[in-house]
Amino acid sequence: MDVISYYESGRRVHWLSEIRKSDWGAGSFLYRLLHDGTFLDAVGERSKVLLLTDGEELISYCTYAEKDDIQPTELTPWMGFVYTFPAYRGQRCVGRLFEAVERLAKAEGKRAVYISTNHIGLYEKYGCRYLAQMNDREGNPSRVYVKEIF
Numbered sequence: 009m010d011v012i013s014y015y016e017s018g019r020r021v022h023w024l025s026e027i028r029k030s031d032w033g034a035g036s037f038l039y040r041l042l043h044d045g046t047f048l049d050a051v052g053e054r055s056k057v058l059l060l061t062d063g064e065e066l067i068s069y070c071t072y073a074e075k076d077d078i079q080p081t082e083l084t085p086w087m088g089f090v091y092t093f094p095a096y097r098g099q100r101c102v103g104r105l106f107e108a109v110e111r112l113a114k115a116e117g118k119r120a121v122y123i124s125t126n127h128i129g130l131y132e133k134y135g136c137r138y139l140a141q142m143n144d145r146e147g148n149p150s151r152v153y154v155k156e157i158f
Contacts, residue, residue: 009067011108014057023059026066030091038089051075056112060104068092068101072109076124077144078152083122085113106134113157123153
């Protein structure tokens with residue numbers, strides 16, 4: 009398995025069609041942002057879409073972004089749109105994506121990465137700690153976690 013960048017892959021059409029196969033509303037939203045070319049406008053020009061792949065197959069994906077659904081905030085960067093296809097769940101695929109996100113954050117001199125979610129018990133497995141409850145762009149409460157980078 010390899011972690012690759014969607015924008016640097018040279019195979020955006022293929023990977024976009026794989027993202028579209030996810031059975032998750034936020035995955036559909038990510039697909040639309042990428043398809044319409046508005047992803048970078050929405051989350052920041054230096055943002056990335058990371059793909060955990062096995063050959064031609066998409067296993068898991070996430071974003072590494074300047075902004076997420078908690079706005080306005082000075083917290084940055086964000087790991088968002090975290091998804092693993094059902095056949096690969098329980099195999100700690102997100103851990104591979106976390107490693108890539110941590111490398112990116114460290115290279116930028118960041119000391120932490122933030123995650124907005126309603127999951128409890130998932131991100132703690134990867135060393136994240138609950139930070140606070142904040143409202144997303146629509147005013148809905150969301151749990152914000154922090155992953156410190158060492």
